[in-house]
Amino acid sequence: MPRIAEHRDVTVKRQYSCFTYCRHHVISVRANSTRQLHVLHRLENNDYSLDFWSEPSLVRPTHIRVPPTLVDTVTTLLRREGFKPETIQSDLQRLIDQENGAGLSSYSTGGQETRRPETHYLTFTEIESFLKNLTNEYPERVELKSLGETYEKRPIYRIKISSDLNATDKPVVWIQAMTHAREWITGAATLYTIKRLAQQSDEESREMLANFDWHIIPVHNPDGYVYTHTSDRMWRKNRNPNKRKKCRFLCGLCYGTDLNRNWDINWGGVGSSSNKCSQTFRGIKAFSEQETRAVRDAVLSTPNNRMFFSVHAYSQLILIPDGFRTEKPDDFADLKRVADRASGAMYNVNGERYQTGTSADLLYIASGNSEDYMRKADGPGIKWSFTYELRPDADSTHNGFLLDRRWIIPTAKELFASFYTFAAEISNVE
Numbered sequence: 001m002p003r004i005a006e007h008r009d010v011t012v013k014r015q016y017s018c019f020t021y022c023r024h025h026v027i028s029v030r031a032n033s034t035r036q037l038h039v040l041h042r043l044e045n046n047d048y049s050l051d052f053w054s055e056p057s058l059v060r061p062t063h064i065r066v067p068p069t070l071v072d073t074v075t076t077l078l079r080r081e082g083f084k085p086e087t088i089q090s091d092l093q094r095l096i097d098q099e100n101g102a103g104l105s106s107y108s109t110g111g112q113e114t115r116r117p118e119t120h121y122l123t124f125t126e127i128e129s130f131l132k133n134l135t136n137e138y139p140e141r142v143e144l145k146s147l148g149e150t151y152e153k154r155p156i157y158r159i160k161i162s163s164d165l166n167a168t169d170k171p172v173v174w175i176q177a178m179t180h181a182r183e184w185i186t187g188a189a190t191l192y193t194i195k196r197l198a199q200q201s202d203e204e205s206r207e208m209l210a211n212f213d214w215h216i217i218p219v220h221n222p223d224g225y226v227y228t229h230t231s232d233r234m235w236r237k238n239r240n241p242n243k244r245k246k247c248r249f250l251c252g253l254c255y256g257t258d259l260n261r262n263w264d265i266n267w268g269g270v271g272s273s274s275n276k277c278s279q280t281f282r283g284i285k286a287f288s289e290q291e292t293r294a295v296r297d298a299v300l301s302t303p304n305n306r307m308f309f310s311v312h313a314y315s316q317l318i319l320i321p322d323g324f325r326t327e328k329p330d331d332f333a334d335l336k337r338v339a340d341r342a343s344g345a346m347y348n349v350n351g352e353r354y355q356t357g358t359s360a361d362l363l364y365i366a367s368g369n370s371e372d373y374m375r376k377a378d379g380p381g382i383k384w385s386f387t388y389e390l391r392p393d394a395d396s397t398h399n400g401f402l403l404d405r406r407w408i409i410p411t412a413k414e415l416f417a418s419f420y421t422f423a424a425e426i427s428n429v430e
């Protein structure tokens with residue numbers, strides 16, 4: 001089993017300054033009408049620069065992180081609009097400190113507990129070692145490549161797992177995770193799939209490799225991911241400084257582009273922001289970012305693309321195209337049928353429900369996202385394209401992005417079961 005040789009970056013960087021999220025609240029609200037949904041959406045995009053942990057939705061609660069100075073203002077505003085805001089966290093920093101403590105305790109035991117992707121949220125350096133070790137161990141079926149460099153000069157790794165690395169006749173599955181930096185469970189769960197496909201020690205992974213080549217991008221946003229370990233656990237976007245315009249306030253947030261609003265599909269439309277300080281800043285133009293261009297170019301230069309999965313957290317959903325509009329595509333019934341099968345497979349692992357539907361039905365429209373771009377007829381043209389939102393669900397008290405590491409394995413097994421099911425279903429259809 002591959003082991004991580006060195007973790008020096010972990011030991012020095014697990015400190016956060018207390019001013020960051022002390023007494024920040026996480027408020028849960030439920031929209032009961034389209035009017036209330038629009039109120040939330042306006043709030044998300046106004047000058048408060050509030051941090052929406054989950055998108056405004058009519059079918060589940062929305063979680064909003066609110067700084068202490070705005071708690072009274074925001075709760076008063078929400079009450080006036082008919083909401084019943086509920087504080088589910090009153091000091092976010094305490095939770096972050098607990099997560100750090102859990103990470104450090106495994107070191108203080110003298111290394112008895114090896115840091116593995118199934119048991120810990122690995123740093124970017126550790127993930128690099130993990131991927132390189134797998135490549136060394138299984139060179140006949142694993143190939144590691146960088147698709148390009150980020151703004152801060154980190155590689156965007158793609159690991160390819162194939163029964164014949166030189167052949168191009170098999171249909172290809174793309175998996176893209178860690179697009180949003182704070183969604184740590186997506187990287188951990190994807191590394192689990194990578195490991196099982198590389199090891200080929202069970203019937204499911206043998207079947208998956210017999211029918212498809214797997215191209216997996218476990219850390220789509222390395223700069224953002226590193227930044228969540230070193231500076232700001234709640235960072236979402238990449239780390240492009242967006243220098244062109246002077247920033248008047250909350251300047252720290254004016255770095256970064258939302259890499260799931262930067263694709264050339266209804267770019268600039270509803271559900272994305274032109275405000276550089278916004279969590280959903282779409283970039284100055286479609287494909288302005290290295291990370292989206294690198295994946296676009298890799299997909300377009302690969303023959304036989306068959307499926308694409310964009311892995312996010314949280315809310316426990318499998319999102320079906322189209323995400324950028326309310327109208328359903330002509331093949332919606334096909335997409336819904338296989339997504340329901342995949343969701344059923346996830347349920348069978350641990351009894352956890354993952355709802356299926358379009359972003360417009362379950363959340364809110366999101367323009368410029370990768371799932372929709374991959375289906376573009378004059379682009380990659382991949383029919384089977386989906387977005388996951390992994391654990392926890394929106395009703396739970398499992399701390400949103402700060403999902404305890406004991407849930408890595410259950411979540412990873414659910415994700416793997418769904419990939420297996422998608423592969424089994426789609427290998428049987430044209």
Ligand SMILES: [Zn+2]
Nearest residue numbers: 180183312313
């Ligand atoms: Zn996300």
